[in-house]
Amino acid sequence: MPSLITFGETMLRLSPAPGELIETATELDFRTAGAESNVAIAASNLGLEATWCSKLPDSPLGRRVTREIRSHGVSTNVTWTDEGRQGTYYIEQGNEPRGTSVIYDRTDAAVRTATPTELADGIAFDSVDAWYTSGITPALSAQLRETTGSLLERAQAAGATTVFDLNYRAKLWSPAEARDACRPLLESVDIAVIPARDARLVLEESGSDQEILRSLATTYNPDIFVLTQGGNGAIAIDAAGTRYEQPVFETETFDPIGTGDAFVGGFLANYLETESVSRALEYGAGTAALKRTIDGDLAVVTPAAVERVIEAAGGDGGIDR
Amino acid sequence: MPSLITFGETMLRLSPAPGELIETATELDFRTAGAESNVAIAASNLGLEATWCSKLPDSPLGRRVTREIRSHGVSTNVTWTDEGRQGTYYIEQGNEPRGTSVIYDRTDAAVRTATPTELADGIAFDSVDAWYTSGITPALSAQLRETTGSLLERAQAAGATTVFDLNYRAKLWSPAEARDACRPLLESVDIAVIPARDARLVLEESGSDQEILRSLATTYNPDIFVLTQGGNGAIAIDAAGTRYEQPVFETETFDPIGTGDAFVGGFLANYLETESVSRALEYGAGTAALKRTIDGDLAVVTPAAVERVIEAAGGDGGIDR
Amino acid sequence: MPSLITFGETMLRLSPAPGELIETATELDFRTAGAESNVAIAASNLGLEATWCSKLPDSPLGRRVTREIRSHGVSTNVTWTDEGRQGTYYIEQGNEPRGTSVIYDRTDAAVRTATPTELADGIAFDSVDAWYTSGITPALSAQLRETTGSLLERAQAAGATTVFDLNYRAKLWSPAEARDACRPLLESVDIAVIPARDARLVLEESGSDQEILRSLATTYNPDIFVLTQGGNGAIAIDAAGTRYEQPVFETETFDPIGTGDAFVGGFLANYLETESVSRALEYGAGTAALKRTIDGDLAVVTPAAVERVIEAAGGDGGIDR
Amino acid sequence: MPSLITFGETMLRLSPAPGELIETATELDFRTAGAESNVAIAASNLGLEATWCSKLPDSPLGRRVTREIRSHGVSTNVTWTDEGRQGTYYIEQGNEPRGTSVIYDRTDAAVRTATPTELADGIAFDSVDAWYTSGITPALSAQLRETTGSLLERAQAAGATTVFDLNYRAKLWSPAEARDACRPLLESVDIAVIPARDARLVLEESGSDQEILRSLATTYNPDIFVLTQGGNGAIAIDAAGTRYEQPVFETETFDPIGTGDAFVGGFLANYLETESVSRALEYGAGTAALKRTIDGDLAVVTPAAVERVIEAAGGDGGIDR
Amino acid sequence: MPSLITFGETMLRLSPAPGELIETATELDFRTAGAESNVAIAASNLGLEATWCSKLPDSPLGRRVTREIRSHGVSTNVTWTDEGRQGTYYIEQGNEPRGTSVIYDRTDAAVRTATPTELADGIAFDSVDAWYTSGITPALSAQLRETTGSLLERAQAAGATTVFDLNYRAKLWSPAEARDACRPLLESVDIAVIPARDARLVLEESGSDQEILRSLATTYNPDIFVLTQGGNGAIAIDAAGTRYEQPVFETETFDPIGTGDAFVGGFLANYLETESVSRALEYGAGTAALKRTIDGDLAVVTPAAVERVIEAAGGDGGIDR
Amino acid sequence: MPSLITFGETMLRLSPAPGELIETATELDFRTAGAESNVAIAASNLGLEATWCSKLPDSPLGRRVTREIRSHGVSTNVTWTDEGRQGTYYIEQGNEPRGTSVIYDRTDAAVRTATPTELADGIAFDSVDAWYTSGITPALSAQLRETTGSLLERAQAAGATTVFDLNYRAKLWSPAEARDACRPLLESVDIAVIPARDARLVLEESGSDQEILRSLATTYNPDIFVLTQGGNGAIAIDAAGTRYEQPVFETETFDPIGTGDAFVGGFLANYLETESVSRALEYGAGTAALKRTIDGDLAVVTPAAVERVIEAAGGDGGIDR
Secondary structure, rough: OOOEEOOOOOOOEOOOOOOOOOOOOEEEEEEEEHHHHHHHHHHHOOOOOOEEEEEOOHHHHHHHHHHHHHHOOOOEEEEEEEEEEEEEEEEEOOOOOOOEEEEEOOOOEEEOOOOOOHHHHOOHHHOOOOOEEEEEEEHHHHHHHHHHHHHHHHHHHHHOOEEEEEEOOOOOOHHHHHHHHHHHHHOOOOOOEEEEEHHHOOOOOOOOOOHHHHHHHHHHOEEEEEEEOOHHOOEEEEEOOEHHHHEEOOOOOOOOOHHHHHHHHHHHHHHHOOHHHHHHHHHHHHHHHHHHHOOOOOOOOOOOHHHHHHHOOOOOOOOOO | OOEEEEEEOOEEHHHHHHHHOOOOEEEEEEEOHHHHHHHHHHHHHHEEEEEEEEEEEOHOOOOOOOHHHHHHOOEEEEEEEEEOOEEEEEEEEEOOOOEEEEEEEEEHHHHHHHHHHHHHHOHHHHHHOOOEEEEOOHHOHHHHHHHHHHHHHHHHOOOOOOEEOOOOOOOOHHHHHHHHHHHHHHOOEEEEEEEHHHHHHOOOOOOOHHHHHHHHHOOOOEEEEEEHHHHEEEEEOOOOOOOEEEEEOOOOOOOOOOOOHHHHHHHHHHHHHHOOHHHHHHHHHHHHHHHHOOOOOOOOOOHHHHHHHHHHHOOOOOOOO | OOOOEEEEOOEEEEOOOOOOOOOOHHHHEEEOOOOHHHHHHHHHHHOOOEEEEEEOOOOOHHHHHHHHHHHHOOEEEEEEOOOEEOOEEEEOOOOOOOOOOEEEEOEEEEEOOOHHHHHHHHOHHHHOEEEEOOOOOHOOHHHHHHHHHHHHHHHHHHOOOOEOOOOOOOOOHHHHHHHHHHOOOOOOOOEEEEEEEHHHHHOOOOOHHHHHEEEEEHHHOEEEEEEHHHHHHHEEEEEOEEEEEEOOOOOOOOOOOOOOHHHHHHHHHHHHHHHHHHHHHHHHHHHHHHHHHOOOOOOOOOOOHHHHHHHOOOOOOOOOO | OEEEEEOOOOEEEOOOOOOOOOOOEEEEEEEEOOOOHHHHHHHHHHOOEEEEEEEEEEOOOHHHHHHHHHHHEEEEEEEEOOOOOOEEEEEEEOOOOOOOOOEEEEOOOOHHHOOOHHHHHHHHHHHHHHHEEOOOOOOOOOHHHHHHHHHHHHHHHHEEEEEOOOOOOOOOHHHHHHHHHHHHHHHHHHEEEEEEHHHHHOOOOOOOOOHHHHHHHHHOOOEEEEOOOOOHHHEOOOOOOOOOOOHHHHOOOOOOHHHHHHHHHHHHHHHHHHHHHHHHHHHHHHHHHOOOOOOOOOOOOOOHHHHHHHHHHHOOOOOOO | OOOEEOOOOOOOEEOOOOOOOOOOEEEEEEEOOOHHHHHHHHEEEOOOOOEEEEEOOOOOOHHHHHHHHHHHEEEEEEEOOOOOOEEEEEEEEEOOOOOOOOEOOOOOEEEOOOOOHHHHHOOOHHHOOOEEEEEEHHHOOHHHHHHHHHHHHHHHHHEEEEEEEOOOOOOOOHHHHHHHHHHHHHOOOOOOEEEEHHHHHHHOOOOOOOOHHHHHHHHHOOEEEEEOHHHHHHEOOOOOOOOOEEEEOOOOOOOOOHHHOOOOOOOOHHHHHOOOOOHHHHHHHHHHHHHHHOOOOOOOOHHHHHHHHHOOOOOOOOOOO | EEEEEOOOHHHHEHHHHHOOOOOHHHHHHHEEEEEEEHHHHHHHHHOOEEEEEEEEEOHHHHHHHHHHHHHOOOOEEOOOOOOOOEEEEEOOOOOOOOEEEEEEEEOHHHHHHHHHHHHHHHOOOOHHOOOEEEHHHHHOHHHHHHHHHHHHHHHHHOEEEEEEEOOOOOOOOHHHHHHHHHHHHHHHHHHOEHHHHHHHHOOOOOOOOHHHHHHHHHHHOOOOEEEOHHHHHHEEOOOOOOOEEOOOOOOOOOOOHHHHHHHHHHHHHHHHOOOHHHHHHHHHHHHHHHHHHEEEOOOOOHHHHHEEEEEEEEOOOOOOO
């Protein structure tokens, strides 16, 4: 089983029932969510040996986070602290035209002060196959910008495949700030996942998605670029310049939150076994499709279920295990 | 902030979960609902200074009603009594072909004996900008027919804009009874909202909706007529004979109950500020579209949300505040 | 299996969760309850062939009532009608000093117009072993006073053991009204269950409970009198003048509502098999003790469970089956 | 009221909320379900005098089953036993592409040892109008294969209309086993309901659905064959060779489980009154359409509701009562 | 109706079900709570015209707070802001020896920057009968220390009765900090409520409770001192040196949180009408007893209910209305 | 961190809400429970590196079990199989005199065929500090009797401290069967936990608890015997013959299920660190007291919480970390 470490903030997620509003709710669902733990959970459910690494307040709230992550078989490597809050977010899903609204309550989260030294404690970098962080993490504080870069470098130096999903969040920083932070990070990244919208907004790319993909591949360091296109699927290019296209699998969506993380988790679970970008894209898309039928951020899936989705759509199907 | 007073019956609303039936349910959602409090709530959420005026049993059931109404910032001017019941209704929403069914349990409701004198107590008619009642109220008792008329007259005499939504309910009276009661009421009304179906059934109008609108404007006293057309939106005519058309905004409906009241509440919230029928119609339609995404009768909305709906649909957007 | 018919009103019961108030609740438990159906249900769960007889609105609310009653194996002999309401009550249980409060909402209940003729339709009086009504039924309307008496007479004439629980409810009538109605009814009753408090208040008895019991036995017609004493248990006297005492079995109470009905149901289930007053009292007390551990009005018990309670308390135990 | 007896296994049904997974659920809905009790419940709700006959463990789990069945007015004729389990199944409904998954947990169910003698005890075969079993029952054990056949024969000999729904379940037996068991059973059947898919797979029929229907009618003994075609409705042929076609009524599906049983229950409720195959098919389709709007396996419907569905679709409507 | 204004922070309150833990909960109850809004709500439910004054984030979370407060008839005078968080707290109630634990998450709450000027906007100090703040408010920030003092002075100058409950919270500041802040505040206070424990810890009083009461009365400015003694009730002294003792009313406690605030709310509701310290203490104790039977922080009570508690305990009973 | 492996069956646990009955419930809580996973979870929450080892069906039900166990930081070493069921139990908690009733549904559980070879796969016996099984495991099948013994021997041989809790379950085997199976097992056990009742019933000991303890110590092989005495606490003896007494800590019990397992888990968590029997007994009692305040079988506790319980009762307190 290949191993994956992800690093980032995980929040508590509070949400009213369908059709209900935060303003009038008297009961909230209580879950955990965060790009990096979402990816670790999807990957663990699909067979990787995954570890999530972060800093949390030493409180029932912090332990609530690790309990849910561990329930999916993910190991947790946590720096416990008495300083800082447990990040939280409220999500109110609404039909159109109301739409979904999110209220982040992550000010002063404990993770913001996490240093490379404290996070690295307990990690055997030599035996890590892959390391993943999203672009949300460096957006959270100056310290985390440094920590993200430092750990990516260290993981890459130790031989891990480093993976970065740009995942720009306008509520956290400006495109210019994101640009300044992410460009240097891409130096230590082997696989970059970049939403087409962010490529334009943050990396100032232009042209068609295919043109952007080529431009990224010639401008930046990563071997593999996956350009995600929302409802249109994803396209990718590898070090050899081979191009890949992956449409989305048709779904009746129950809850779209976490789709991108499920895609990345599925992609990595497969890629680290098969080293086939095409199969990994298909696997990521299958994982993402299943996620959308499930309440909450998490891809609670099995390899067999992902493979059934791929096969039903006429795809190649799975990792030959 | 312009002020609005609404007068009518508000019931307790009991409903099983989606897919469940009253016959087999073991738990019911417990809310309040009534055309006039629905309108006051929508208007209050959108910035009016709204008051709901009624008569209730002096019991936890009656107080359950005022608590929910007040939670939306609406003032309550209630005559408390030891006589009469708290009106109640059961609603079981069902997909097609089962459809939604409603069981009214409003026999002997305390409000049925409300006199103009007791309701007027505590109201400063001079400072009321608008007064609203629906056609449900006069349908409830002979006393309420008299009270409705008397209060509309008094409000109009004091300078308020009087508003009446015909809102015919076949379970309460016959078209002929409604006709006899509502025609005289229209004498004291400045803005009449009339469902196209009721214009035909109750007011015995015929022809196309546009023809009916013209006929209403020439036959009855109000300055403004809004003819609501269900899924087709609404058309209106003002005192100057100018005509308006307002389509509905596209929605994925979660719960359609209360759409009409949300429309009126939104219309009034805007009209009392802008005196623009076209903007008010748009605002009403935006409020109604949001309501349909929310469980229960109530339009828990903000001006900003309504304006986003209008703008997303290419409309003019909002009250310039 | 001996057979029992009970006749009376059954209501829908709406209640908030423990610690919650009707005034602020957003969800209510939804059950059915009524002295006579409670007795039939307890007796059916304990092995009698029980039938509940009443008049209900032909609506999902009326059907909600029969579904729950039938689920306990009780047959229903219902006159369905389009006139009148489904009686309802709200119950808010509170710790001391708040206490439990009940709001009856039984105005205009359909059952109030039930005539002897319509209720008797479908009942084979010849094969009925026992007939039960509580003093709540004649309190509901003049018609029901007549109907209660007429059916007790007819059942007694046909050879059934007739049973009447005085069960005075101050919210329904005055002691004087109850006295005038119940004294004549006692003429057609074989077994009278009378709360000690009601013997004093309604029947104007005085002295110690034992003195009252003797006085009742000499004044009124029934063969057996059971004087219930709340937390002190019950005492009884039979036609031969033999006296019985039955303490309550110790319980940790979860919900006390329905204790008296469970006692009567258990008493009858046993008495109709054993014709032993002492065993029947014990059985009734065991059934009542179990009921108090259960949420709602209903004694969902088995003979084996009742017998375990009796044996654990050193009693004789059960019906020899 | 015609009478119907159904015989088969009924399970407890455990299911997580929409969007939730069994793997992560902390609460499950708890209901009962089984083809034969589903049919009896639909038929009882539509006016038949229905009895469900089976063998259950003498435990709260077994009693949970009879309570829910009885709540729909169905009588239960149960052999209680201390041997064997209460069958259970878990159902997790999922949007596409996840789909619905079912986990049967019916090993060693008490019903598997039910003999004709014990089940027949308490049944007055002479007064039974119809007898129904599905092809699930003989699939459960060798004993039940024998019992199913024996009871069908006895019912037919006593003059009942015998009804069999082939309802092949691949998780219980192979097509060949089903074929060997069902062909002899069809000898004692008056009305056979056969899914088109099962006609091909189990009975080895081929050709178009209409060709299969003719072939069944010429090969096997029943007077009436109903070939169900899933989303395409059903076709039928009677003893006179008359053919019938019944499309499905359009529905927004909430829960599809139990559709087929609702169809059969509705068909029988009507056919036993009208002896009209065309009306019965329409009635069955109306019942099935309503069932799909309801959570759970059970068709909690009224004759009036079924007739409204048929009339709304321009059908003939109902049984003339 | 006398009027009361209270000023302080109100938080969202998140709590798992009884017996459940935050660490493993998947659903949380969602309410609002804060000493000053608790007092306003109790007082409003008991007949005062109450207003709660604070600063909140302009978001669904902030509006969730005002909606619940308004539902109790309390007016809200809120400064809405885009800066700062909505304070939150988690409460996990546990039987002994686990006990109740509270996690405050009120860092950077919007209220911390509230200035006297912004809060005073919209308040007619001339017509305010009483002004209340607890010692929690000045503990929240240096700005709030200044604001609390400034508003108390202004209210007192305008003729209001000013009320201060010391209510020391060790999680917010040290006893020395509290001492430095609260001593000057007491200069502008007419009625001081001081927990006996805080008198010792914060105000460095010593001796018996009665000795402390005398010492407070001679040392500080307020006319009336109420020394609360937890389970032992309260003692008080007025400007004339008259002493009062009030035991607690016996209760079966469901949820103790908010008892002190209910006591103060009940005390003020009565005192502002009767100007009788003894009656007000009794009224406060009755309100507190009822609160303890209710889930959540809020005293949802009626004057009649409080008076019943007092009378049942042989007290004087209520305000003569 | 010392390591602990536990081996046994874990079931799914289904339970109605307080006051509700299985017979009438419509919703069940869904958790996992099993003596050996309960012990591992308590120990893991208290700081041990715990692993639970078993055999499960490869289905969502089996995965439901591992997810909950893992959420507490326990590793799972599971043999997944397509044969056999997932054991289940229903628990209905009732106040006295109803009491709690349990329905085991563990027939044919997958674990029953677990062999020493398949379970040992993946376990590094050399690095295991302690190995725990309860007497429930050998009661489940002949294979498990053999497997239990074989693994205890192997663990002991590899240097682990082996621990066995006799935990006799009358529903699984007779005292004689238990005696025959458990006596040989005690040969390979270092620490034996034996309920006083089982010492008498299964091991045929007699006399006072202290006499039994001495007799056990002279008759059987283990170094340490802990005799648990229910509400009276526990007594113990070590290899040196030193005796220990540990009373229970006073608790308000919410749910008593799992108390014994919590005691063992707490005992081991402490003993493996301190090697002090007296401290370990105290720690076990503290863990057990906390468990009783929590819904479900699991001791979701922290070392700090256990130490607070001990200190509050005047104990020594904790492991010096």
